[in-house]
Amino acid sequence: MLWRLVSNSNDIDRFRATDDPWALVTGASDGIGKSLCKVLAKRGFNVILHGRNQAKLSACCDELRNLAPGGKFELIVADATEPTSVGDVVKAAAGKPITVLINNAGYTTGPVQPLLTIDPEELGTAVNIGITWTLQLTRALLPRLVETKPSLILNVGSYAASHPPPFIAVYTGTKGFLQVFSQSLRTEMRTIGHKDVEVQHHEVYFCATKSNGAPENIATPSPDRMAQAIVDAVGSHKGHVISYWVHELLSWVFLFVPEWIISRIAGSVLASKRTDISSDR
Numbered sequence: 387m388l389w390r391l392v393s394n395s396n397d398i399d400r401f402r403a404t405d406d407p408w409a410l411v412t413g414a415s416d417g418i419g420k421s422l423c424k425v426l427a428k429r430g431f432n433v434i435l436h437g438r439n440q441a442k443l444s445a446c447c448d449e450l451r452n453l454a455p456g457g458k459f460e461l462i463v464a465d466a467t468e469p470t471s472v473g474d475v476v477k478a479a480a481g482k483p484i485t486v487l488i489n490n491a492g493y494t495t496g497p498v499q500p501l502l503t504i505d506p507e508e509l510g511t512a513v514n515i516g517i518t519w520t521l522q523l524t525r526a527l528l529p530r531l532v533e534t535k536p537s538l539i540l541n542v543g544s545y546a547a548s549h550p551p552p553f554i555a556v557y558t559g560t561k562g563f564l565q566v567f568s569q570s571l572r573t574e575m576r577t578i579g580h581k582d583v584e585v586q587h588h589e590v591y592f593c594a595t596k597s598n599g600a601p602e603n604i605a606t607p608s609p610d611r612m613a614q615a616i617v618d619a620v621g622s623h624k625g626h627v628i629s630y631w632v633h634e635l636l637s638w639v640f641l642f643v644p645e646w647i648i649s650r651i652a653g654s655v656l657a658s659k660r661t662d663i664s665s666d667r
């Protein structure tokens with residue numbers, strides 16, 4: 387919490403040092419990813435928006451052009467369930483000095499049910515979206531991010547990795563990967579002399595996106611508020627940051643609550659969303 391007193395919310399501008407600064411945001415056609423693009427566009431970044439739906443991405447680009455008329459906005463369609471599609475994203479980014487990579491796309495629309503009943507084929511999809519695709523994209527763009535430094539790799543994580551709840555064990559596993567991967571990569575870049583390639587993991591608790599379905603309130607901010615909090619928290623210079631202040635406050639409260647109680651509360655919320663049980667029963 388104290389970091390908020392010294393954090394510089396303009397720190398993102400550090401990564402806009404070139405004449406033609408580009409950011410690449412995955413899962414940019416909706417939710418937090420779309421809002422992150424809006425915040426970056428307003429701050430003067432050109433943005434490549436990645437997603438799987440051409441029409442939605444195209445509408446997002448139009449919105450960004452109205453918001454930031456001087457900016458350049460391009461879209462790339464690539465299905466993150468298919469790891470080889472990373473090559474298409476890398477091609478779209480060719481020749482652009484990318485200084486910000488935001489790995490935001492996640493396995494957000496997977497089933498909410500016990501592993502025992504999940505179709506085994508679904509597991510590959512989850513791992514592809516939540517782990518393999520992000521890993522391959524980061525590896526592919528890393529040499530470019532080293533060239534364009536100072537640069538930023540910002541991974542959008544989840545409270546589920548810190549307080550693993552039932553019924554979304556697969557999603558939780560992918561987010562656990564992202565958290566430890568981010569921390570390790572950050573240390574690694576520093577150890578091999580690339581301190582200027584900043585790697586951050588931003589932990590999100592709840593956000594009123596379509597995939598979450600929860601109404602907006604102080605603990606469940608709108609995607610726009612969440613995205614602003616994420617970009618502002620880049621100035622924390624922390625490898626792992628709970629970007630939105632209410633979520634961080636909750637994390638402090640959780641320190642005094644036994645983990646089984648947190649899991650039970652989260653479990654009862656998720657039980658009401660189970661995809662293997664008909665809601666009209």
Ligand SMILES: NC(=O)c1ccc[n+]([C@@H]2O[C@H](COP(=O)([O-])OP(=O)(O)OC[C@H]3O[C@@H](n4cnc5c(N)ncnc54)[C@H](OP(=O)(O)O)[C@@H]3O)[C@@H](O)[C@H]2O)c1
Nearest residue numbers: 413414415416417418438465466492544592593595597598
């Ligand atoms: N919302 C929350 O409460 C919450 C809480 C904790 C963590 N998070 C994390 O925050 C991030 C964003 O979540 P969100 O709620 O904003 O998600 P969202 O509203 O479901 O949006 C996800 C974005 O990813 C895209 N996407 C999904 N599957 C894809 C695929 N196979 N290939 C390419 N693009 C794909 C979606 O495209 P379409 O528009 O075509 O669907 C959309 O642009 C995720 O990493 C999530 O785990 C969210």
